[in-house]
Amino acid sequence: MNVRSGMASLLLFTTASVSQALEYASQGLAAPGGATSVHQFDENAFSLPSANMSVMRKLDFSVGNSFFRNPWVAAPASTGARDGLGPLFNTNTCQGCHVKDGRGHAPTGPEDNAVSLLIRLSVPPKTEQEHALIKQSGVIEEPVYGGQLQDFAIPSVAAEGRISVTWTETPVALAGGESASLRTPVFTIEDLQYGPLAEDVMLSPRVAPPMIGLGLLEAIKASDILAHEDVQDANQDGISGKANYVWDQQAGRLTLGRFGWKAGQPSLMQQNAGAFNGDLGITSALFTKDHCTSAQQDCLKAPNGNDKGDEGAEVSDKILRFVEFYSQNLAVPVRRQPASPEVVTGEKVFHASGCASCHQPNFVTPEIALQPEQSNQSIWPYTDLLLHDMGPALADNRPEFLADGQEWRTPPLWGIGLTKEVSGVVNLLHDGRARNVLEAILWHGGEAEATKQRIIALSKEDRAALVAFVESL
Numbered sequence: 001m002n003v004r005s006g007m008a009s010l011l012l013f014t015t016a017s018v019s020q021a022l023e024y025a026s027q028g029l030a031a032p033g034g035a036t037s038v039h040q041f042d043e044n045a046f047s048l049p050s051a052n053m054s055v056m057r058k059l060d061f062s063v064g065n066s067f068f069r070n071p072w073v074a075a076p077a078s079t080g081a082r083d084g085l086g087p088l089f090n091t092n093t094c095q096g097c098h099v100k101d102g103r104g105h106a107p108t109g110p111e112d113n114a115v116s117l118l119i120r121l122s123v124p125p126k127t128e129q130e131h132a133l134i135k136q137s138g139v140i141e142e143p144v145y146g147g148q149l150q151d152f153a154i155p156s157v158a159a160e161g162r163i164s165v166t167w168t169e170t171p172v173a174l175a176g177g178e179s180a181s182l183r184t185p186v187f188t189i190e191d192l193q194y195g196p197l198a199e200d201v202m203l204s205p206r207v208a209p210p211m212i213g214l215g216l217l218e219a220i221k222a223s224d225i226l227a228h229e230d231v232q233d234a235n236q237d238g239i240s241g242k243a244n245y246v247w248d249q250q251a252g253r254l255t256l257g258r259f260g261w262k263a264g265q266p267s268l269m270q271q272n273a274g275a276f277n278g279d280l281g282i283t284s285a286l287f288t289k290d291h292c293t294s295a296q297q298d299c300l301k302a303p304n305g306n307d308k309g310d311e312g313a314e315v316s317d318k319i320l321r322f323v324e325f326y327s328q329n330l331a332v333p334v335r336r337q338p339a340s341p342e343v344v345t346g347e348k349v350f351h352a353s354g355c356a357s358c359h360q361p362n363f364v365t366p367e368i369a370l371q372p373e374q375s376n377q378s379i380w381p382y383t384d385l386l387l388h389d390m391g392p393a394l395a396d397n398r399p400e401f402l403a404d405g406q407e408w409r410t411p412p413l414w415g416i417g418l419t420k421e422v423s424g425v426v427n428l429l430h431d432g433r434a435r436n437v438l439e440a441i442l443w444h445g446g447e448a449e450a451t452k453q454r455i456i457a458l459s460k461e462d463r464a465a466l467v468a469f470v471e472s473l
């Protein structure tokens, strides 16, 4: 399949005849991850290595996979390389949240424990110093509980609390006699074990995003991302798009953020090390301290899993590199039926409605040293990796570096149609509130308000076609 030749086709889509569109759809657009794309559509669709990976490198991928999938245990343990879990943690494996390398889900009700959703905690900056600090540290952590609620702990330590949610349904009328129902979550934290949370605490519930195509997103040249920035909306299309600049632990400076729902992490290495630290309670050379605050003395006193072989941290640089390689190479599946007439109509609706202003279809990656898989690929992630104001209904009201309380990073849409197969349930958006693609669209506000109104006003058939297109990605 020739993956490059679909590149110049974008503008044509709004005007091209169906036959031209069919031609493009059958070319590069059908393989969103370029030559890395895989042909698998079942529950394991997100777990395969880049299709263009050499056999030798597949061994490294498997090693990375084992550290992503297999449980970590509390220290001290006989399995020195795999101990250090906690004292406080959310779950004992990466897969526990990134279910089958796909996304997690929100709890269904007050008694359902959050297993693949976490809640970030912070308080607003009050002093000038704290305002300055937030640019480097991203947030001011909640003083007693830290930057994230950990709902599990090793036996000698109390877990911090339990996440609980209730949902309310609101009907939405759509043109053509259709209707939808949107569910709004109210998250609370029960069974707090270290006293009350700060009165002005800000909660940000987040579902684990899917792991596919991340190495390709990391490979995009910063200048290609920044080319789409329009912070002051100079072209007056109502859509701005702003880069987040976040602290790069290794470089010791601010750099372009790409990962996480608010683009709060600059690289997969740092995102992964941050996840080991924040989600599993595992220290590394990048994050040397466990998440115990001074109010959590049992946590501070608990044994750690720093062994000689681990280079003085609970997870060694070597293992981090394997996990980095793994996270760079989970492949995006090829599209399903990209040339069906309904999908082709839906693609036109997508472009004509303005979805592509944020969900940027195409980038071309440069040559990258030691990363042949990600080099020189024409990719179709449908994200600009920039922050957009999505309105008050989606707001967590919690700033993170340059992202304000209403801003979120455009998520990639590739693979989204396989969510049900892989994760068993469809929970879209940052907190998993949307149960299907249409609900996700109907939650769009702020910069995307006009786009959403166009979708509400569409005929039933065109709306269904748009959804069919998104699900073919």
Ligand code: HEC
Pocket: 068, 090, 091, 093, 094, 095, 096, 097, 098, 115, 116, 117, 118, 206, 207, 208, 209, 210, 211, 214, 258, 259, 260, 261, 262, 264, 268, 271, 272, 275, 276, 279, 280, 323, 327
């Ligand atoms: C408790 C659930 C949970 C666990 C366990 C977890 N993650 Fe995540 N992961 C998340 C959430 C939530 C996000 C989004 C974070 C944000 O917005 O700040 C995320 C984001 C990521 C991303 C960025 C994805 C993107 O599209 O931007 C990567 C990479 C990642 N995690 C890797 C890991 C690794 C490696 C581990 C194991 C060491 C791990 N995660 C364990 C919940 C989890």
Ligand code: HEC
Pocket: 239, 261, 350, 353, 354, 355, 356, 357, 358, 359, 388, 390, 394, 408, 409, 410, 411, 412, 413, 416, 427, 428, 429, 430, 431, 437, 440, 441, 444, 447, 448, 451, 452, 455, 466, 470
């Ligand atoms: C102004 C920018 C913008 C526009 C325009 C826009 N989106 Fe989005 N989209 C986003 C952002 C940001 C999110 C994440 C919001 C959140 O999680 O709270 C998102 C989320 C989504 C999701 C859920 C993705 C996931 O991984 O959970 C889907 C599906 C989606 N958009 C489809 C569309 C479609 C279809 C259109 C056109 C009708 C559209 N979007 C228009 C910015 C935009």
